[in-house]
Amino acid sequence: MEHTNKKPxxxxxxxxxxxxxCVFLFISIFPFYWMFVGSxxxxxxxxxxxxxxxxxDQFMTNLTNLNESIGIFRVLFNSLFVSLTFVILSLLVCxxxxxxxxxxxxxxxxxxxxxxxxxxxxxxxxxxxxxxxxMTEFNLLNTYFALIAPQLCFPFAIFLMRxxxxxxxxxxxxxxxxxxxxxxxxxxxxxxxxxKPALAATSIYLFMMQWNNFMWPLVAVNSPEMYTFPVAxxxxxxxxMIDYGQIMVGISIATVPIIIFFLLLQRHFIAGxxxxxxxG
Amino acid sequence: MLHKRLTxxxxxxxxxxxxxxxxxxxxxxxxxxxxQKLEGGKYVFAGLANYTRLFQDSVFYEALKNTFIFLIVxxxxxxxLALILASxxxxxxxxxxxxxxxGFFMPAVTSLVAYAILFxxxxxxxxxxxxxxxxxxxxxxxxxxxxxxxxFSIIMAMTxxxxxxxxxxxxxxxxxxxxxxxEAASLDGAGKVKQFLxxxxxQLKPVILFTAIISTISTLQLFDEPYxxxxxxxxxxxxxxxxxxxxxxxxxxxxGYASAMAYIIVVIVAILSIIQLKVxxxx
Numbered sequence: 041m042e043h044t045n046k047k048p049x050x051x052x053x054x055x056x057x058x059x060x061x062c063v064f065l066f067i068s069i070f071p072f073y074w075m076f077v078g079s080x081x082x083x084x085x086x087x088x089x090x091x092x093x094x095x096x097d098q099f100m101t102n103l104t105n106l107n108e109s110i111g112i113f114r115v116l117f118n119s120l121f122v123s124l125t126f127v128i129l130s131l132l133v134c135x136x137x138x139x140x141x142x143x144x145x146x147x148x149x150x151x152x153x154x155x156x157x158x159x160x161x162x163x164x165x166x167x168x169x170x171x172x173x174x175m176t177e178f179n180l181l182n183t184y185f186a187l188i189a190p191q192l193c194f195p196f197a198i199f200l201m202r203x204x205x206x207x208x209x210x211x212x213x214x215x216x217x218x219x220x221x222x223x224x225x226x227x228x229x230x231x232x233x234x235x236k237p238a239l240a241a242t243s244i245y246l247f248m249m250q251w252n253n254f255m256w257p258l259v260a261v262n263s264p265e266m267y268t269f270p271v272a273x274x275x276x277x278x279x280x281m282i283d284y285g286q287i288m289v290g291i292s293i294a295t296v297p298i299i300i301f302f303l304l305l306q307r308h309f310i311a312g313x314x315x316x317x318x319x320g
Numbered sequence: 321m322l323h324k325r326l327t328x329x330x331x332x333x334x335x336x337x338x339x340x341x342x343x344x345x346x347x348x349x350x351x352x353x354x355x356q357k358l359e360g361g362k363y364v365f366a367g368l369a370n371y372t373r374l375f376q377d378s379v380f381y382e383a384l385k386n387t388f389i390f391l392i393v394x395x396x397x398x399x400x401l402a403l404i405l406a407s408x409x410x411x412x413x414x415x416x417x418x419x420x421x422x423g424f425f426m427p428a429v430t431s432l433v434a435y436a437i438l439f440x441x442x443x444x445x446x447x448x449x450x451x452x453x454x455x456x457x458x459x460x461x462x463x464x465x466x467x468x469x470x471x472f473s474i475i476m477a478m479t480x481x482x483x484x485x486x487x488x489x490x491x492x493x494x495x496x497x498x499x500x501x502x503e504a505a506s507l508d509g510a511g512k513v514k515q516f517l518x519x520x521x522x523q524l525k526p527v528i529l530f531t532a533i534i535s536t537i538s539t540l541q542l543f544d545e546p547y548x549x550x551x552x553x554x555x556x557x558x559x560x561x562x563x564x565x566x567x568x569x570x571x572x573x574x575x576g577y578a579s580a581m582a583y584i585i586v587v588i589v590a591i592l593s594i595i596q597l598k599v600x601x602x603x
Contacts, residue, residue, distance in 0.1 A: 057408060064405065065423045068484060072426070074448060075438055087446040089454065137335035144328035152332065159343055161589055163541045165565045165582040169353065169575045170346035193338035223327045252431040254544050255562075259570060270433035274548055277437060284441055291434040302429045306422055313428065314489055 075295065078288035086284050098285060106286035110272040111265065112293070119269040122187045123250040127243050130192045135239070137193070138201035139227055143213060153202075156195040164255065172259050186260040187268065194249070197242050204238035205231070237308070244305065244312035251298070269294055354579035363576065370580035380581065382556045383564040386471065390542060390560065394475045395535045399528065402483050406490035407520050421491065424484035432481070436548035439477040440464065443549075467557035470550050474558055477545055486531050493527040494520065529600040536592050540585050561585055 074093070078086050081096035106112055140146075141153050171190055180186045208231055216226045232239075257268045267275065273290045276282070302309050357366035374380050405424060409417050427435065442448045443463035450460050463473045497520065505515050521528070543562035546552055552559035552567075561581065569578035 057414070061405075061408060061420055065420060067480070068423050068427055071435075071438055071442065071480070074442070078441070086441065086448075087444065089446070089451050091448050091451040133334045133338060136331045140328040140331035144331075146325070146328045149328075152336070156339070159339070159347075161537065161593065162343075162347055163537070163562075163582065163585045163589060165541060165543075165562055166350050166579075166586050167343060167346035168350075168565075168582070169569050169579055170349035171342065172569075173349075173575070174346070189338070190342040193335045193343065198335065227331070248429065252433070254431075254433050254547075255566070259566075270431055273437060274433050277440065277548065287437060287441070291431075291437055294431050294434040298429050298431070299426065302426070303422070306425075309429070310425065310488055313485070314492065 072295070072299070075288055075292055078284065079292045081285065081288075083283055083285040086288070099289065102283075102285040102289040105283060106289050109276060109283075109286060110267070110290070112290070114265055115267050115269050115272040116293070118184075118187075118266060119251060122184060122268060123247055125184070126188050126192070126250045127246045129188070130194050130197060130246050131239065131243055133192050134194055134197035134242070135201050135232075135235075136227075138198045139205055139231065141198070142202045142205035143208075143210070143231075156198055160195050160199075168255070168259060171256070175260060182261050182263045182266045187257055187266075190256065191250075191253075194246065197246055200242050200245070201235075201238060204235055208234065237311075240305075240308045241312035244309050248298075248313065350579045350582060353576050354583050356576045358574070358576065366576065370577050373577065374580055374584065379556060379559070379564065383559045383561050384584075386556075386558060387540060387542065387560045387562075389471060390475060390478070391536060391539045394478050395532065395539060397475070398479050398483050399486055399531055399535065401479070402486035402531075403490055403521070403524070403528070405483070406487045406494060407516055409487070409491055410494045421488065425488050426484065427481050428485035428488075430481070432544035433548055435481055436477065436545045439473065439480075440549045443473050464550055465554050467554055470554060470558045474545055474549060477549060478539075478542075482535070486535070489527060489531055490524060493524050497523045525600060529596060533593055533596055536596070537589055540589055540592075 077093060077095055079102060080099040081092055082098050082101075085092040085096060103112070137156075141149060167190075175181050175186045212230060213226055216230050221230070252270060253268070254270045254274070257271045258274070261267055261271060264272070264275070273287070273294060276287050276290065353363065354370055355365060355367065356363040357369055358364075408414070409420055409424075414420075444450075445460055445462065445465075447463075449463065453459075453461065461469055463469050501519050501523070502515055505519060510518065541562050542560045543566065546558045546560050546563050547566070550558040552563050561584070565578045565581050565585075568574050568581065
């Protein structure tokens with residue numbers, strides 16, 4: 041490239057770059073804005089020409105209607121209870137397993153790990169029907185147990201935690217053993233405290249998984265009071281007279297907490313959702 | 321020291337029990353079920369009946385075809401777009417990188433159901449997108465009720481949801497590419513496009529493979545979007561394997577047939593993953 045025309049062409053490509061990035065940014069973010077606008081307007085305002093792009097005053101009306109349709113507090117409670125319980129239990133189960141698979145040498149270790157990893161390739165649909173029949177047989181449909189238990193052993197979480205344990209120095213574990221600490225104590229008070237960032241990332245991942253989970257709750261629950269939030273939202277579009285205003289409030293409520301959470305914790309968030317891919 | 325030898329198994333026990341109970345058993349049970357048929361209220365062995373029935377089922381072919389269209393069109397578009405965006409954001413000279421990164425990633429944190437419903441509202445005949453296009457004199461497009469545009473809508477929605485996610489994976493991997501490679505290429509007179517094709521893409525090969533496999537697996541299971549956006553319609557134009565399994569299993573309660581279909585997905589996932597690994601392995 042010649043020196044004389046380097047500057048203007050660089051300027052043009054820079055402007056083009058910023059312009060296209062801004063277009064993509066607009067496309068990424070605009071639907072969120074429009075969703076909030078929709079949640080504050082009457083249904084009819086969503087299909088006007090020209091489009092309504094300003095906030096209205098119908099939010100409370102829409103929220104009241106939404107609550108009448110799906111019992112918003114009940115389904116929010118269900119989703120929160122299921123997700124939080126799931127995160128705590130799954131984190132416990134998966135962290136234990138990951139610790140065993142990374143810090144002990146024992147028979148079958150590699151096989152067990154391989155089976156966990158391979159099971160991630162099995163599509164969810166292949167387990168759906170036997171799980172449903174199992175829950176039917178034991179009369180567990182429409183219970184929190186059915187919503188929480190099946191995915192507690194979550195291979196990807198084991199995989200993530202294992203990666204992090206592998207980086208923990210064995211010598212520290214050895215010296216604690218020489219000091220006479222029990223295995224469980226070593227795990228709890230020597231190893232785990234240094235795993236806080238990994239635990240945070242993994243729990244965000246698990247929370248997202250469960251909070252957004254749709255297919256299994258759709259199958260496992262058929263009484264509206266046990267619906268999780270996504271199932272309740274989806275049930276709104278099945279009915280004949282669709283009130284888009286209340287739907288917009290519903291999807292806003294499903295989205296806002298996660299966006300706030302995301303903006304506050306975005307480093308952990310991204311690490312959690314990407315897991316070991318980041319270290320690629 | 322029996323106690324010491326048992327320690328790892330104690331740590332593993334909860335995971336193993338849950339795994340056997342809720343993952344391993346259902347995987348096997350569904351394989352067995354795929355060879356069974358309901359007769360007189362009981363499941364009896366039916367040989368390959370479910371599988372042979374699949375090969376004569378035109379709806380199954382439609383679902384298979386649609387799923388592959390989503391796979392072949394959407395995954396490459398999304399991954400290439402993600403790669404281009406990531407490499408634009410990777411430039412140190414770019415200002416506001418953090419803002420762009422967070423903005424592009426934001427769709428990936430929303431619930432699948434919520435975003436599918438949002439798109440279904442935007443894509444109504446008199447919805448936002450058509451109003452916007454009207455400004456440019458483009459006539460109403462039947463986004464959700466025309467077979468071609470319904471597929472297009474799902475592809476568009478998935479691309480919106482997932483591109484930023486893949487972009488962030490690429491961005492993270494790009495931090496590991498040594499700066500000297502670009503400097504040397506620059507000195508040799510290679511332009512940005514050449515550097516992208518000859519340095520960035522080859523260096524990211526393992527990560528691109530990773531995202532391709534993950535996207536393939538999740539596209540083959542596609543369910544939330546077609547269920548909430550189009551419910552498979554119009555006339556099954558957006559019916560996916562995942563949605564058809566749900567329909568056969570939980571609307572018609574034909575568990576054996578649905579299980580056979582689920583195992584077709586298992587086989588396809590396995591074959592495609594092996595092909596992708598092989599292709600990436602040959603240098």
